[in-house]
Amino acid sequence: MVPFDIIFQGIAATFTVQNLFLLLLGLIVGVVVGILPGIGPAAGMVLVLPFSVGLQATSALVLMSGVYLASSYGGSVSAILVNTPGESASAATLLDGYPMTQRGRGAEALGISATAGCLGAVFGVLALAFTAPLLASLALRFGPAENCLLALFALSVISAIVKRNPIKGLISACIGLVLATVGADEVSNSIRFTFGLEALEDGVPFVQTMIGLFAISQVLTLSEQNQTISSVELAGSGFLTGFKTTFKHPLTLLRSFIIGLWIGALPAAGRSTASFMAYAEEIRAAKDKSQFGKGNPVGVIAAEMGNNACAMGDLIPTLSLGIPGSVGAAVFLGIMIIFGVIPGHKVFIEQGKTIYALFTAFFIESLLILALGLTYAKYFAKITLVRNDLIVPIILVFSLLGSYAIQNSFFDLLITAVFGALGYFMNKHGYSPVPLVLALVLGPMLEKNFQRALIMSDGSYSIFASSGISLVLVALTFFSLIYPYLSPLLKRWRIRSR
Amino acid sequence: MHSMKKLLVPLLILSIYPSLVQAAQEKFPSRPIKMVITHAAGGSVDLPARAMAQYMQKYLKVSVQCDNMLGGGGRKAMEYVFGQVKPDGYTIVASAFPSRLIGELVYDSKYKMKEYVHLGSWVGGDYRTIFVARDSVFKDFRQVIEESKKRKINVGGGGGLGSTSQLQIVYLKELVKLNLNFVPFDSDAEVTAAVLGKHVDIGTGPLSGAIRNHKSEEIRILAVHAPKRIKEIPEIPTMKELGFDGVVIPYGVGAWAPPHTPKERAKILSDAITTSCKDPEFIKWAEKSSTMLDPMGPEEFYKVTLEDYRSIEKVLPLLKKEK
Amino acid sequence: MLIPKKFKEPVFLFNGFLLGAFIVMHHQASRFPERAQKFPKFVLGLGILTLTLWMVAYLFFPALLKFTEGQAEKEDEVAGNRSRYYWSWFCIAGSIVVGYLFGFMFVVPAAFLSYGLILGEKGKWVSLMTVMLAMTLCFYIVFYRTLHIPVLNGVFLNID
Numbered sequence: 001m002v003p004f005d006i007i008f009q010g011i012a013a014t015f016t017v018q019n020l021f022l023l024l025l026g027l028i029v030g031v032v033v034g035i036l037p038g039i040g041p042a043a044g045m046v047l048v049l050p051f052s053v054g055l056q057a058t059s060a061l062v063l064m065s066g067v068y069l070a071s072s073y074g075g076s077v078s079a080i081l082v083n084t085p086g087e088s089a090s091a092a093t094l095l096d097g098y099p100m101t102q103r104g105r106g107a108e109a110l111g112i113s114a115t116a117g118c119l120g121a122v123f124g125v126l127a128l129a130f131t132a133p134l135l136a137s138l139a140l141r142f143g144p145a146e147n148c149l150l151a152l153f154a155l156s157v158i159s160a161i162v163k164r165n166p167i168k169g170l171i172s173a174c175i176g177l178v179l180a181t182v183g184a185d186e187v188s189n190s191i192r193f194t195f196g197l198e199a200l201e202d203g204v205p206f207v208q209t210m211i212g213l214f215a216i217s218q219v220l221t222l223s224e225q226n227q228t229i230s231s232v233e234l235a236g237s238g239f240l241t242g243f244k245t246t247f248k249h250p251l252t253l254l255r256s257f258i259i260g261l262w263i264g265a266l267p268a269a270g271r272s273t274a275s276f277m278a279y280a281e282e283i284r285a286a287k288d289k290s291q292f293g294k295g296n297p298v299g300v301i302a303a304e305m306g307n308n309a310c311a312m313g314d315l316i317p318t319l320s321l322g323i324p325g326s327v328g329a330a331v332f333l334g335i336m337i338i339f340g341v342i343p344g345h346k347v348f349i350e351q352g353k354t355i356y357a358l359f360t361a362f363f364i365e366s367l368l369i370l371a372l373g374l375t376y377a378k379y380f381a382k383i384t385l386v387r388n389d390l391i392v393p394i395i396l397v398f399s400l401l402g403s404y405a406i407q408n409s410f411f412d413l414l415i416t417a418v419f420g421a422l423g424y425f426m427n428k429h430g431y432s433p434v435p436l437v438l439a440l441v442l443g444p445m446l447e448k449n450f451q452r453a454l455i456m457s458d459g460s461y462s463i464f465a466s467s468g469i470s471l472v473l474v475a476l477t478f479f480s481l482i483y484p485y486l487s488p489l490l491k492r493w494r495i496r497s498r
Numbered sequence: 499m500h501s502m503k504k505l506l507v508p509l510l511i512l513s514i515y516p517s518l519v520q521a522a523q524e525k526f527p528s529r530p531i532k533m534v535i536t537h538a539a540g541g542s543v544d545l546p547a548r549a550m551a552q553y554m555q556k557y558l559k560v561s562v563q564c565d566n567m568l569g570g571g572g573r574k575a576m577e578y579v580f581g582q583v584k585p586d587g588y589t590i591v592a593s594a595f596p597s598r599l600i601g602e603l604v605y606d607s608k609y610k611m612k613e614y615v616h617l618g619s620w621v622g623g624d625y626r627t628i629f630v631a632r633d634s635v636f637k638d639f640r641q642v643i644e645e646s647k648k649r650k651i652n653v654g655g656g657g658g659l660g661s662t663s664q665l666q667i668v669y670l671k672e673l674v675k676l677n678l679n680f681v682p683f684d685s686d687a688e689v690t691a692a693v694l695g696k697h698v699d700i701g702t703g704p705l706s707g708a709i710r711n712h713k714s715e716e717i718r719i720l721a722v723h724a725p726k727r728i729k730e731i732p733e734i735p736t737m738k739e740l741g742f743d744g745v746v747i748p749y750g751v752g753a754w755a756p757p758h759t760p761k762e763r764a765k766i767l768s769d770a771i772t773t774s775c776k777d778p779e780f781i782k783w784a785e786k787s788s789t790m791l792d793p794m795g796p797e798e799f800y801k802v803t804l805e806d807y808r809s810i811e812k813v814l815p816l817l818k819k820e821k
Numbered sequence: 822m823l824i825p826k827k828f829k830e831p832v833f834l835f836n837g838f839l840l841g842a843f844i845v846m847h848h849q850a851s852r853f854p855e856r857a858q859k860f861p862k863f864v865l866g867l868g869i870l871t872l873t874l875w876m877v878a879y880l881f882f883p884a885l886l887k888f889t890e891g892q893a894e895k896e897d898e899v900a901g902n903r904s905r906y907y908w909s910w911f912c913i914a915g916s917i918v919v920g921y922l923f924g925f926m927f928v929v930p931a932a933f934l935s936y937g938l939i940l941g942e943k944g945k946w947v948s949l950m951t952v953m954l955a956m957t958l959c960f961y962i963v964f965y966r967t968l969h970i971p972v973l974n975g976v977f978l979n980i981d
Contacts, residue, residue, distance in 0.1 A: 181864065219909065392936055413917050455679050458679065
């Protein structure tokens, strides 16, 4: 246990004029790079790196922490308001956030995003401060076999999602899985399904695909209907509605927090996986699944909670083992090392002051984001009433930029356009895009770990039943696959037996 | 729209920053230089490259802008810079070696490292290592070899196509005759996690990353692929001492300019790198971040590339077989 | 020759295209190394199976398909205007082409002008122009000068 005086020194170190100024600067940069699609937290942190020259380690990390945390809030703003994920981690937020906006509840969705995000970060920091070594050592027990089964379990939720329209849902999932196999297979070093296009060797790019599926298809729909984003007048101010709505779903918050934190603690999976898994889990748990994708606040809560808890969870292995939990965390690690904070299980004692100052900064930032989010929600939401011939080009330009800026490539714009057509078609003809996106996120995790596990066991499938964790995951997957079909039978049987 | 205007204000403030760095000048360089980095922001190639860019702009008096161009394990960026129509010295590339050679030879890429103008390297003296978890049953590399006579050893390695870990595995398989399964991971970090969780028997990775975890007593380095013992960890034997000669796998970060870059411009650039390497602040940065500096001037750097060609060509058929 | 309406339905064409693509890809996958073909073959097989099932149901048992798909209630959506749809594709494609030729920054005026001229409200020029100029300026300052995204890099115009 870390001595209390170190903790207090750390907390006190945050409250200097310089550090508070840097914190605010980081926060602003974070929100801005978050809102802009195509520029993620990693690029944002590198962008402010020149400002940190000559700073003490504590101040530099306080600056970085602002960018790291605030970018996820900014990413959700564009996801909710214009259906364009500002970060890949915010992709799950738009599934229900944007439909809420269309129904005039944009301010509420933004309030939810700020509140659930703040809760995720605050409790995430607490978990990070007090249980990091324990969680990190637990996470290490997840090897390739366990990670593969975890991905499979998360994918099995598709069977619950597609219950309403099983064949089209399955087709959508298959498209996602097939797309996930495109590109170089790093495990066997072979290039697959690139059709001679070198640009596809790194796989179908995720953010560019998402922007096509959601933003471009939305541009098409908006322009053919010649409407504003929100088809009704804005409902209420939304000032505190979102705040209150969030607290009405304590179980959702708890489940999504655990999923987010845990996925974060695993070095192999990042924030977009966490938010999609949390989202999928809520669909699985819900009684009325038909409301998801149509503006169900629960979906926004889950995605945001999962995303932000994961942002903190990613730092668990980063700090306690020196193993970054995600790309963003890897940049964070690199910057920590530049400033002489060497991670490892001793970092909490040896660099205690800096680490606890960092935690305090995260804490303050979460509260600031909440305040900012609640105050500005209703102004941000006004954008949904901007007239059609202005808002359509604005969304178009920003979504194309988001796709272009990642690799500065016009080929990516073609990918985005193709997926725009696909997304429009799927919406029109009753194919849910959710299974596709889930499969695209989880497919690589599933396949890579499947291959690794089989290499390790020399081809024997027994490796998938060799640990207690694996067995539990297998059982959970089976149960989740058959439950949607079993539950009506059970109900009937219960009624009859009465 | 009101809120959009509010957002623009901080952006405008931010935009002033680069114009402060830029100073107009007549001769070369008179405008910003673009340094293309082959790997992702924040990684083991990116951070030293960015640090170097910061000091280079001090001596070049223009800003050096870093641009991460990912794809094909670094091949995309190497091909992009190689194919510059006007090699005017304003676009250079920073990457790791000798993995760029593997990319060229094994994957038939559209660039030739030999034709690249070598500007200089700064990170070096970094070598591949073999490590296990601190509480592993293996206490030294001999035990691993003994065990591999009884069963296949699972070896983890990070970094996709054309990486140095592929080269190391080929060496272990063919020269050390280790009976192994190569388990490829996405990154060195995942390898360390798999080693700590006992999912693989041994892990491979660069010394610069492993040494931190070795010092914090999470892993134990068993051997280094270095010509002589490393001074920070004098107790760890080299592969040569263990009886496997010729198994030296270096790792470094350097910068290149496209072929046919004017000689005097290349000299200005490589002088900036050489001077930066002597900058006390840069050296202090390297120490703090445990980056291993081993600066090489353009001639020496080019010689090393030629040597690397020879040593990789020796195992090229094996590497191609692995592919 | 008269093609029955059944064969002209977009959903049928889409699923048919997918089925064809999946079969071709399944065939291609056989050339991959053994380890690399397992997973693609499995998911492609799953897709082919699902699509075949759908085809059989669609062609021979339409009632069954109506039953399973009927459960999904129709979205209460405003019917769109087809010509606006095609024109907006024209705007998207046009902006991308202009960006490709002159640099990404020119996507901004291209998108605003094409959309505003073809599909916009008549007589609201001033605001359209103001927003367009503001956005272009914003792109120049924020993305080009600050973030160094090469937005002035095109086929005809190459400032970087």
